[in-house]
Amino acid sequence: MATPVTIYGPPVSTAVSRVLATLIEKDVPFQLIPIDLYKGEQKKPEYLKIQPFGQVPAFKDESITLFESRAICRYICDKYADKGNKSLYGTDILSKANIDQWVETDGQTFGPPSGVLLLDLFSSVPVDEALVKKNVDKLAKVLDIYEQKLGQTRFLAGDEFSFADLSHLPNGDYLVNSTDRYGYLFTSRKNVNRWWTEISNRESWKKVLEMRKNA
Amino acid sequence: MATPVTIYGPPVSTAVSRVLATLIEKDVPFQLIPIDLYKGEQKKPEYLKIQPFGQVPAFKDESITLFESRAICRYICDKYADKGNKSLYGTDILSKANIDQWVETDGQTFGPPSGVLLLDLFSSVPVDEALVKKNVDKLAKVLDIYEQKLGQTRFLAGDEFSFADLSHLPNGDYLVNSTDRYGYLFTSRKNVNRWWTEISNRESWKKVLEMRKNA
CATH class of the missing domain: 3.40.30.10 (Glutaredoxin)
Incomplete structure (x- = not known):
């Protein structure tokens, strides 16, 4: 079409x-x-x-x-x-802003340390060990806050799946599924693990992974 | 009130x-x-x-x-x-998206290297020299692209001042005005310098600086 x-x-x-x-x-x-x-x-x-x-x-x-x-x-x-x-990005100004603060958290707070770990997984140039360790610690602290939040609501921005959750899928997926080095950061946290299992099983995300295989 | x-x-x-x-x-x-x-x-x-x-x-x-x-x-x-x-954040979906891509560029591309230089300026813990050098080079490359863009339009998202420009003011101001170390990154580039002079002279930004003085 x-x-x-x-x-x-x-x-x-x-x-x-x-x-x-x-x-x-x-x-x-x-x-x-x-x-x-x-x-x-x-x-x-x-x-x-x-x-x-x-x-x-x-x-x-x-x-x-x-x-x-x-x-x-x-x-x-x-x-x-x-x-x-x-409702992926909310249906009014309030729900949209609530989602957007977690999209920004993905970009500013979850993204940078998880990005360093992806570099460690995929870069052809070795990444400094101390830098990796520092960013594992940083990401662990971020996920501790997510753990608390996800103890209160089913998804990051409330009880509906949204762009806030979706935005975390790309980095999260590589951390959890392409290695046994970093997945524990997600799976060892009860609420994060429940959340991760639910969002990574969305049909939309499975289709993205399918597109990767066929690329 | x-x-x-x-x-x-x-x-x-x-x-x-x-x-x-x-x-x-x-x-x-x-x-x-x-x-x-x-x-x-x-x-x-x-x-x-x-x-x-x-x-x-x-x-x-x-x-x-x-x-x-x-x-x-x-x-x-x-x-x-x-x-x-x-019109700060546009007046329709197209102008908003055009502004938003430059706000994201601030957060993802301009923000990280300029943030390291701010750390170098203000942190009580010394920042590694090689890291500073790397981020000066990174920011210089980013500003080369801004220089091109600002040769085509008066502001980042077109010919009107917008949230895209505003979003750069906080980091930019410290780099240009709190030291003689990094200001040249802005002032040595003709279009960036013109843009910077114009946006940093907005009444709104002057009021923010006034609030800092009185804080």
Whole structure:
């Protein structure tokens, strides 16, 4: 089916996966153009017109082009408010703000230490051991707060699955499933483990993982 | 004047300043409760109920409490859409998304390296020299892209001042004005320098600096 929605980037990328999961939750048809990072396609002049920093993803819909995964997800939720999961980014200003504070927590507080551990898992250059240790400790402290919060509500922003939970899936999935080194940070915490099991079993996320396999 | 809008945190904090500048741009009356970080007021149980990570700012408006400065700013712009600077966060889905991608760029791309340099300026513990050097290089590369963009448009998200520009003021101000070490990163780039001069002279930002002096 012809669709104006195009996402550029490989599904193996955490930021690309965040957008894919959002598109699938919102039931928005899209085409994926798999930018090859090893061939440096993200640095080509045509691509830099959409994503000036040479990163993935980039995004197009009708007259707009966008970068930055969380901004793209917010746009998809706003533009396609009536499609698919209608409460993914809330249904009014209050519920949206409540979700957004946890999306920002993902980007500012959960993201940086989990990003260092992903680097440790996947980088071809070894990551300094002390730095890894420091970020394991940092992430553990963050997840202690999540543990408390998830003792009060089923999901981060309340009793409904939202963009706040979804935003954590890409980094979380690699930490839990691609190694036996860091999964315990999630599985050893009762409420975090319950939450993680529930959100990582969303049909939308399973489809993203399927897209990775077939990429 | 009695107002339901309360912000908790010292104006010296970059994240608190971001919210203050937004409130002033939007002409929203507020009261400021100056949390004393040296006394550990941000770790007190009452405060942790609003901000579970023990950071500043926290925010209250009628029935809602929030944390994470950029989420708070988005909420203020949405809730008080008709007040003050009406186009601060755009006036439709497209302009909002265009602004939001640069707010995310602030948080994800400009924020991390500039944050390390702020640590170097203000931390009582010395910051590793190689780490500082690495982040100066990183920030320089980011500002090269800003230089290009600001050669095409007057502000980051187009020809109007927006939340995208505002979001950069807190870190930028310390880098440019509290030392002679890092200001050249801004002043040596023609378009960045023009942009910086214009946005840092906004009345709203001057009022935030005034609040710092009087805090």
